[in-house]
Amino acid sequence: MNSLTRIKLSFMMFLEFFIWGAWFVTLGTFLFNNLNATELETASVFSTQSFGAIIAPFIIGLIADKYFNAERILGVLHLIGAVLMYQMYSATNVGDFYPYVLAYMIAYMPTLALVNSVSFRQMRNPEKEFSVIRVWGTIGWIVAGLSISYIFHWDSAAGIGEGLLRNTFMMAGIASLVLGVYSFMLPKTPPVKSQDKSSSISEILGLDAIKLLQNKNFLIFFIASILICIPLAFYYQNANPFLSDIGLENPTGKMTIGQISEALFLLLLPVFFTRFGFKKTILIGMLAWTLRYVLFAYGNAGELSFMLIIGIALHGICYDFFFVSGQIYTDARAGEKYKSSAQGLVTLATYGVGMLIGFWVAGYISEYYRAADVENFWQSVWLVPAGIAAVVALLFIIFFRDEKETTANATDKPYGAETERQELTSLP
Incomplete structure (x- = not known):
């Protein structure tokens, strides 16, 4: 892998997990303080992650692995995610917020596998090359958390009181927009040609x-x-x-x-x-x-x-x-x-x-x-x-x-x- 490709993939990983860490960590606090959500409403919102995890294999197995380049699907999903993040930012109650977070999780969870596909297809020796790239995902999550607390102070007592945690969705949405556009500049990752064109639901x-x-x-x-x-x-x-x-x-x-x-x-x-x-x-x-x-x-x-x-x-x-x-x-x-x-x-x-x-x-x-x-x-x-x-x-x-x-x-x-x-x- 050449240096330019390594930099591209590292930045992709950074943004992928920066987006997740930018809003998911503080989600419970936001729901309780900004949307006056009950504990069960909070559980319902968090459950959307599980629904996304259940649906993700279908998107990857039935679409990404067969018909379209992984980097293009990654880009489209993150562009959709940027729009949904803005809707979550604008929501004023849990009823309005829930359908957008559900749609977002359905769109986001498959991207965790897609960034893997894009990365591994560029590597000759994944055992040695991958960890250097994957660590940037962890760095992205850490930078998001540090930014919320030490740069913007959105999770301080004053920030929570003023409703500033809502800005985490705007930050995640901007990062999602950047990654959505950036994904089309990533190395081409077409579906792997296979003699077996059919995959059963049980296999997926x-x-x-x-x-x-x-x-x-x-x-x-x-x-x-x-x-x-x-x-x-x-x-x-x-x-x-x-x-x-x-x-x-x-x-x-x-x-x-x-x-x-x-x-x-x-x-x-x-x-x-x-x-x-x-x-x-x-x-x-x-x-x-x-x-x-x-x-x-x-x-x-x-x-x-x-x-x-x-x-x-x-x-x-x-x-x-x-x-x-x-x-x-x-x-x-x-x-x-x-x-x-x-x-x-x-x-x-x-x-x-x-x-x-x-x-x-x-x-x-x-x-x-x-x-x-x-x-x-x-x-x-x-x-x-x-x-x-x-x-x-x-x-x-x-x-x-x-x-x-x-x-x-x-x-x-x-x-x-x-x-x-x-x-x-x-x-x-």
């Missing part, structure tokens, strides 16, 4: 790999993956509103510590895999969820603010040690025949079904405690996902049998392009 959604669930270990892992998405949904839906509500300064900027942590622990993951094996590594990830929410439950914005910072920093262990480890385990378990289908099945189950359940559970729990007018509202909320993660970890310990062969297969595989390909279709 990964349902061909459902036979893997006959293996007890994989079934336990599969169920655990869905259940652990409930604590994950609590974080995405409630973390920023929580930090803002208790008065932590620059909450969005401080939340970028989680993305920095994610990048660092991604580098350490192969070491843990080699030394401890799959079961212990994934258990560390589960227990980190429990610890994180206990820290949130008992920390505060004053003398115990270090507990909140540690909880945010645990994001790298929470995400990498469970979800990325799970992708490696799935790859090792599936074999050549079901590699793509198995990853598609797990992605559909987690970011589609699991997160959908999680957002609604988070919404119902928060709604219940608000209606009950409990004295320590946030403490009560955070102890629920902490308990769920602890129960999932306990069940995993009891029912998952540590197979030396599986661990060996997983750790023998090069930790490179295949893992990164799957990681890119996930939450940053």
Whole structure:
């Protein structure tokens, strides 16, 4: 890959995740303070991400992989996204806001796979070249968060009071417009010609790999993956509103510590895999969820603010040690025949079904405690996902049998392009 192509792809990744980080992190705070949304209305809005994740494989499998250049579809979707972002910026109530955010998520979620396609098709050695480009996506997310807190101060107490969080949608919309136009300047990425012109719905959604669930270990892992998405949904839906509500300064900027942590622990993951094996590594990830929410439950914005910072920093262990480890385990378990289908099945189950359940559970729990007018509202909320993660970890310990062969297969595989390909279709 020449230097110009590398720069183009890096800027593409930067914008792709800058757009997401520019509005999604503060969405819960915006809904509550600007649109007076209830907890269940907030859950409904966040659930649009899951609907987008469920629909995305159809757009990629039935359209992008067969008929049009990936970079052109990427451009069109982001231009549509720019228009929808302006509509979200202009909405004055949840009823007006919801159809636009639903349409936006349906348009945006497929772009996570499209930027992968554009990138990998330009690479001769993805294992060495891809990480250098993908890291710019994480940088984009971090820059968006830091800009909101430290440059524009939209998430400060004064900014929230003046309704300045609405500007995050305008910022994301402008970035989406830029990426939409810029996408047509990216290297041409036509559909891959294949002798097999037909792909069944079951292949596109990964349902061909459902036979893997006959293996007890994989079934336990599969169920655990869905259940652990409930604590994950609590974080995405409630973390920023929580930090803002208790008065932590620059909450969005401080939340970028989680993305920095994610990048660092991604580098350490192969070491843990080699030394401890799959079961212990994934258990560390589960227990980190429990610890994180206990820290949130008992920390505060004053003398115990270090507990909140540690909880945010645990994001790298929470995400990498469970979800990325799970992708490696799935790859090792599936074999050549079901590699793509198995990853598609797990992605559909987690970011589609699991997160959908999680957002609604988070919404119902928060709604219940608000209606009950409990004295320590946030403490009560955070102890629920902490308990769920602890129960999932306990069940995993009891029912998952540590197979030396599986661990060996997983750790023998090069930790490179295949893992990164799957990681890119996930939450940053």
